[in-house]
Every structure is written in structure tokens, then in C-alpha cells.
Amino acid sequence: MSTTATIGQPTVTTLTRQEREVLFAVGCGLTDAEIACALALPEDAVDGHLTGILAKLELRDRAAAIVHAFDCGLVVPGRGPREAARPVPRTVIRRAGEPRVRISVLGPLQAWCEGQPVDLGHLRQQAVLAALALCPDRTVSQQELLDGVWGMEPPITKVVPVYIYRLRKVLRLENSADSVIQRDRCGYRLLPGAVEVDVARMEELVTAAGTAERAGELAEAVRVCAQALELFRGEPLAGLPGPFAELERLRLTERRIALVQRKLDWQLQLGRHSEAIAELRALAVAQPLNEPVAAMLMRALYRSGRQADALALFDRTRRHLADDLGVPPGRLLRQTHQMILRGCDAGLGLTPTAP
Template sequence: MPTTATLGRPTDPPLTRQEREVLRAVGCGLTDTEIARTLALPENAVGVHLGRVLAKLDLRDRAAAIVHAFDSGLVVPGRGPRGTAPPVPRTAVRRPRGPRVRISVLGPLRAWRDGQPVDLGHLRQQAVLAALALCRERAVGKDELLDAVWGMEPPLTKVVPVYIYRLRKVLQAEHGAESVIRHDRCGYRLVPDAVEVDVARLEERVTAAGAAERAGEAAEAVRVLAQALELFRGEPLAGLPGPFAELERLRLTERRTALALRKLELQLRLGRHPEAVGELWALAAAQPLDEPVAALLMRALCHSGRQADALGVYERTRRRLADELGVPPSPLLRRAHRTILGGCDAGLAPGAP
């Protein structure tokens, strides 16, 4: 994973220290006013720095900057503006007795104890569990949970310990069994060997797909990526309140789209154009303003002998970008359009940028 010193792709212009700090604060969900106060900057300077960051990293808007801050490792899920406690070594955790607990965040939050679904209670209580599940390798402090679930409007009462107590009860396998939620001086955490979270299974499959692709086994990579995408059951963390859930919804949704595009790109390399076209139509209908999706659909259509349909996708996407966002097509989409007008065989060959 990239560090702050190597933020972005190797070809990206380097960010200054101040620009990295602004990007991190944006990734943490702070407004320009809050960033100015936190970094001791004039508020208008925050906008200037953010504009430079977007230009250097070729990002469309603030939402894209948030995703980049997470994906580059500049912001770690769950680590909000107040900072975080150090991770707790795994060797200090003993595996609890009783069945494992499974938690799913790649859709509406759900949990199972001994294979049976459990009632996770109030939505903010669920948001507390989601924060623990997505920060499962470390402890999460009470202040961090307050930031994650309530943002700038924390509750007047000490509700976090109450929610933790209730979650312990519903997730406990049996009376007298050790809880899957521990507490120490660093905060609360899920016991790693006692809880399985679907995001971990997702990343295991992504790693396996990468290994298959590097070995030249594109068909196997497609199969494993399809398994990874099947783990999504709708909008991640659907309906959960709080800044943490909002940012994670955005990040995981972008992750899903990126994995789908990666799989479809491999399908095109394998010459499976009609199959890719069907999936890309569905993806484009769900995300009509996503230009990489539109560009890949145009490419698949062109290689299927449907040049007119490919040009129609460009025109519809161009109009929606203008009408809904007030922006022109990106260089990526314009390049795809020019190549299709000149013929599909050269610039849109499978694997071409």
C-alpha cells in the first residue's frame, strides 16, 4: 500500500507536506472551515491547496479525493480527526470459546452467531459495530467511535459503553463464554480469531486473482474476481448513520466498481466481448456518470462490431455530464471517442490504455 511519501501513482507530481495534510483532512471528512482551524490556515488557502491536489492527482472532485486518501493509505478506515490509539498485538489475544461470529458489511450490516442471524439493535449501535468490524486489526477508542458515528454532534450521555454492552450480549456465543469484543487502555476491538468479516474474504479473493493474473491465468483471475464481487449484497453499510459509514460506503462502492472493471477488462483480453457488454450495460445503468465504465463499454461494443452503439454511449454520457455536473467529458472518454471514430482495431485493442 502506498505511503504518504509516495502518494498516488509513480507518475503523479509529488504533493507538498501542506497538500498532504489537506488531503488527509479531506479524507477524514472535515469541511474547509474545520481544516482551516485544524491546520491553522486561512480558509481560502484550504481551497487553493485542495485545487492543487485535485490537479496533481487528476481527480475529479472532493469525493474522488476522499477515495484517493483511503486507497493510498493516507487515511486509514476508522482513524478520524481525533487520531487513534496504537494497534494491539495479535499475540496478546486469546481465542474465545464457542462458535465464530460472522459479520457482513458489503451490504446492509448483518451478523450471525453460530450460523444464526442476530438482532444488532439501533442503527447507531450497528454503526459502532461496523466501525469495529472495519478496524478489526486494532483497538478503537471511545472518542474515535464518537467521531465515527456522531461526527460533530456527539451525544450528551455516555452511550458508547451501553452500545458495546448490548453488542457483547447479542454476539456472545453462550452464557459464560468470552466476549468477542474486548476493552483495554487503547479502546475496544473485535477479537481477530473469533470474528470473520466479509471484507477480509473479499481481499483474500482479490489477492488470489492478482496472483492468477501475474501467472498468466486470466480466466482463473476472472473466476476469482467474480467470486469476490458476489460478496457484495447491495450498497455497503446501507442506511447506517455517521461520517465513518458514509466514507466507507463511498470507498467500498468505488472498490466494487474497480474490481468489476478489472474483471471485465480481463474478459475483453480473453475475447469474451458479448459477455462483457451485457455486464457493462448493467454497470453503466447503475452508474451513468462513471466515465471509466462508459469508456470500457464503448470499447467492448466497438470490438463487438457495434460502433454506432459505442458512439451513442459517448453522446449520452457527454450530455449527462453537462446537464448534471456541468463538466465536459474527461480525457479518457474523449480519447475513446476519437479512437472509435478512427476505427477500433488500433487504439482500443484489448489491454490498450
């Protein structure tokens, strides 16, 4: 059999997307270990994919696969294996131009203007900027800012225009008299397209993870979801005063917990039980009344051969629920407990939750 593609020989169109990704990486000269790291796959899964590729394409060995990857145009000649650090165009989020100002709320409020960190001043002044950043594409009235930042104790003086003036000054674009904060007769808003807020980036990545899940590519979904979670730098809007910041802090904290659960759910579906246990355990300690998290950890422990630990976790969670809330375990936790007692592994399937 020739090592090059010939007329009538099967083509890469017969491969699945993940098999094409593996073939691309093989063509770039990456080892199985490097491919496993790049594609977030177990190393034995990479070997299995390569075996399937050789069979489908009627190729003799890895060397033939490398030649075929070049012959069919999957790998471009002149692109060395180390230049191809990302083995295949995957779920990529592209933005049309770098924003002039970046604002991070997924932790203590921070901002950068033209790449330089900005001193945002007094905490209430920061809270005003946070309110604008979390109300994108709309004007926020002065009354909304007063209610959101000061609540039932509004300031005696007209301090909002003063804070806006200071923020406009520190967020003024280089070589321009304009600021990214615009004012109209209804209030204030951030200049569209000039500001990137990390929450928006996070939601882009979450959407991409959902797309990967629907395509059946859970490893990619885990990778992208992990990128979204890396944007969190601690407690969102840490230290900022006012009812608006408090509500957003709660919302974003719950959003993070939901994303962690989502990622761990995918990891368990991929069979990465041992990998997920440490993160699940930390989440269960932080949220001892979270029954879905307890159920996931019980499943992971059971499938890692730790049935006694899974049953002990049920007992601890049951006691927490009784002592703190005065309620028994819910249906999900009870079902998981019964299935583990019966050794009913098939009944411990995972039901995805929406991101």
C-alpha cells in the first residue's frame, strides 16, 4: 500500500471531527502525549483514534498518516510541528479589534485604558463604573445610579456627576478628548465597541462550550468552560458598596458555581472521575447544602471504587440538611444513594444542566 493518498483511497471526509483533529496533530509531528494535552483527551484515547484513522484511511502506519495529512491539505507544508501549537481550528472566539478599555468585575473591580492600569478612585466611584459596565448597550439614569450605589441613603450633594467626571477623565482615550463614558439627556453609558467587560467574554466562552456539548465534543466543552472559569479572580465586585453591587455579586457567584458544576458534569460524563473528585470535594465543603453537588461527588467516588466514602458523604449531607434546614434529602440525592447501595452503575448516568 502506498503511503501517499491515491485516487480512490478514502479521504479525511470519512473521519469524525475529533479524528481530523488527531490526524492534524499527527501530521504536525506531535507525540501522543502532546496531542492528549492539546486536545484534553486521555493518552489511550489518542491511540484509539489513531488506530481508527489508519483503518478508515487504509494507511499502514503513523508515517503514512503524516504523509496523508500533507497530501490531503490538512497540514500546510512549511508549517513546522512546533509552530502548530493548537492542533486544528476548534471553538475559537474572535473579536473584531482589541477594545481600548478593559474592565474586570469578576473579582475586585479593575480597569485598563490603552493597556495601562487605571486608578478608579473611591469605592462608591468604582461602584458607579461597575453599574455602567454591567448594564451594557443601554443608558443608565442618574436616579438608577443613586438607587444602585447608595440605596436608601442617597448623598446630600450631587455627587454622581462628580464621579462621572472623574471616571471620564481617567478613562479618556489616548490622543483624544473623548472618554468611553458617554452622556445623553437620559443618563450615562459606555461607548459601544470601545470597552470589553470580562463578564461578556465569559458568556461568549459559555456559549461556545454549549455549542461544543451539542456537537458531542465534551472534551472541548470542558476546555472552553475552564477558560471561562479562569476569568474569575475571587469574589466578584469584592468590597463594592450598594444594593446593585450586592445583587450582582450574588448573581455572578451563583453563575460561577453553576459553571463549575457544568464543567464537572462533563468531566464525569467523559469518565474523568478521579480528576473531578478534588474540585467536587472543595465545592461540597463550600456548599454543604448543595444536593446536586453532593450527588455528583457521590457518583464520582462510587465510580472510583470508593463506595464507602460515597455513602458516608450521603450521611453527612443528610445531617447538614436536617440540622440547618430541617428537611430530608431530596429526590436526586435519595436516588443516587439507593443506586449506590444496589450497585446499580447503569442508573448513575449524568443529566446535563443548562449553562
